[in-house]
Amino acid sequence: MMSLLISVLVPYGPGLAEYADVVLNRESDKAGVRPVIFPHWFHRVRYQCRVCHSELGFEMRAGANLVTMQDITDGQFCGACHDGEIAWSTENCDLCHSALPGTAAGIRGGHETLGPGNW
Template structure:
């Protein structure tokens, strides 16, 4: 029996999602994943810092920042202050002059004015294009296949900071692959790989707050995902984009009547 993807079903799903009023992000590749950070308690006269995920994710895992350093996954949900950073929290855990450039180099992140903000953006764009040349390509998002880059050993994201992180118990790591059947008939099945996610996220970024610990007990829908829930907490904002359907719906289905 021949096995093929049902392109019409995938296209139909895309159209149905568009009909909900939900739009896929169309950020430029060098802007995908960028977050504007505003300092809490200020009068908003200071220009926000542009945090670029692409410049960090080749060096550090997502888990290190969002679990060990306690950065919220919602933009400006952490409330980072200068005092926090100088006390070795948040950005200050790495930006200490040893792990990364020191906090005293303020204008590496904080724009002095609109002109300087544009200069920082142009410099970041150039740095991104140079980085992109060294990594496997992808179709959407940053147009970089970060997962393949890690699997091929091109990047080796750090997952431990001395004095902050705890050593993982490797015996507790779930590395199994789990099949998932979509609610829409004819759509290619999903193979969810714990192993691929654990490398970047560990367990704590997903369980128990976002996904139930018991397999199959979380009522996931594509509508909820496109609203930023469940898988959509990462995919469509930082991890590969939601319109890269076959990265998840990867198992072919049988042609009707074949």
């Protein structure tokens, strides 16, 4: 009941998302699947920034990485972990492709400033 009330009444929009959630939607909407949400908070509890942003080659800017499902199944980018060994494999579409359809790509979450949050 509380969930329903909050979602109906709170007019804050995607600002309710957790700080630094990244929405990836270069291809998702076009392909008819939900956009991807990458939660920074979940990953940084487990890995230091350097692992993804140095070892795996993710640029430190939302939108600067061209990540395709083919890359991921080939073990690149997210696929370095999401291989069914370290983390869930690509068969579990809904676990990553979990955003509301039509959500624009970019960095989300409260406390955003005018810069990075609007890329």
